[in-house]
Amino acid sequence: MVSEALLPWLLDADPALRWQVQRDLAQEPPEVWQATRARVATEGFGARLLALQDSDGQWAGGAYFPAGFEGRTMDDVGQPWTATTWTLNALREWGLDAAVLRERRTAELLAENCRWEYDDLPYWGGEVDCCINGYTVANGVWLGADIGGVVDWFLEHRLPDGGWNCEWVEGSTRSSFHSTLNSLTGLLAYDAATGGTDATRAARRSGEEYLLERQLFRRLSTAEQVAPWVDTFTYPARWVYSVLNAAEYFRDAALVDGTPPDPRMAGAIDLIRAARQPDGTWLQGRRLRGQTWFEVDAPEGAPSKWLTLSGARVLAWWDAR
Structure with a gap:
């Protein structure tokens, strides 16, 4: 490997x-x-983030954005990544034992004190953005919060082509690669933690089929690569889609479902393999701008340990099929 x-x-x-x-x-x-x-x-990254938690259960005083952040500054400096949702995502993905945050009553404190910047909605009720709601489901099942309403939201907002799009509120009826993958990640977390339902499993299958029909990176209409970002690999990826992130999802789903890799992923796997350097590493791609608590990976263009872990285990899973 x-x-x-x-x-x-x-x-x-x-x-x-x-x-x-x-x-x-x-x-x-x-x-x-x-x-x-x-x-x-x-120790390390996890302990540093835990030490930054506010007494009210939040990080940086906000749900998706830090307290006092003005969105008009995003064009200048990028989105900040320090607020509660992004911090919970990192701790969960890094493998922190949820018991640590449950002992701090984090889920309860967020229910009491944290509201989405959109319409001041309650934190564990989710909002209108598919990606945000996907994170909410994944973090909620991890911490033991009641996120049943958000799960139902996904069943109600699946688009006719099988996936999801955060721009549905603007009238979009076509799914997005980014939104579909982030939605699937939340539903997979729910199914893995609870066993799921016939409805959640069916929704997940339709979203997976949306991506697989497109081989994880092609337009269905022309078979052309959908955009340059599909084979631009970055850690942390935040909300951004790539074939590497998608392949990691399908590896995780296969482990939960007990299924083999789908052969329609072959072209995406070729892109991942082509990005591997002669020394076996993967290089950090273009970083997303925005304030962070601290750096957790290599600068752009340097060998990335996180991407090398991801790429190596995806290829090992695929090659062992």
Whole structure:
């Protein structure tokens, strides 16, 4: 999966990354990677984010944006990534034990104190943006919040072509690669945690089919690559779609569902493989602008440990089919 020379470089990392390398690439036994994973709460990136939590359960005083942020400044500096939702996404993806935040009553505090910037809606009720609602479902099932209403929202807002689009509020009736993948990630988290329902599984299948029909990166009408961003790989990816992020989703879904890789992903896998450097690494792509709490990966153009972990485990999964 990775060379013997590359593995020490990957393992010399924050616990948030190291435990995943141990589990997915080094094939260490559970007692090894689980011990490393437990350190996410007390060391490195995870501990630093936990220390930044506000007394009311939020981060940076806001749901999607920091308190006091004025959206008109986004054109100048980009979106800030410090607010509650983005911080929960990172902690969940890094493998923090949800018990740490449950002991802090985070879900309850957010229910009491956190409102979406859109229409002042309650945090665990979601809002109108598919991507935001996908994060809300994933974070909610992780923390034990009641997100049943948001799950139902996805069933009601699926578009005729099978996926989702955050621009539905502007009248769009065609699904988006970005919105569909982020919606699927939330539904997969729900199905994995609860077993799902016939309705959620059917919705997830239709969204997956939307992407697979397009081979994860092509226009259905012309078979051309849909946009340059499909093979631009960046960590953290935030909300942005790429074939690598999509392949990670399908790998996760296959592990939950017990299914093999779909052969329609072959072209996307070729793009991922082509991006691997001669030394086995993947390079950091164009970074999303915006304020962060701190840096967690390499600068643009440098070898990225996070992307190398992602690319290597996707290829290992695909090649083992």
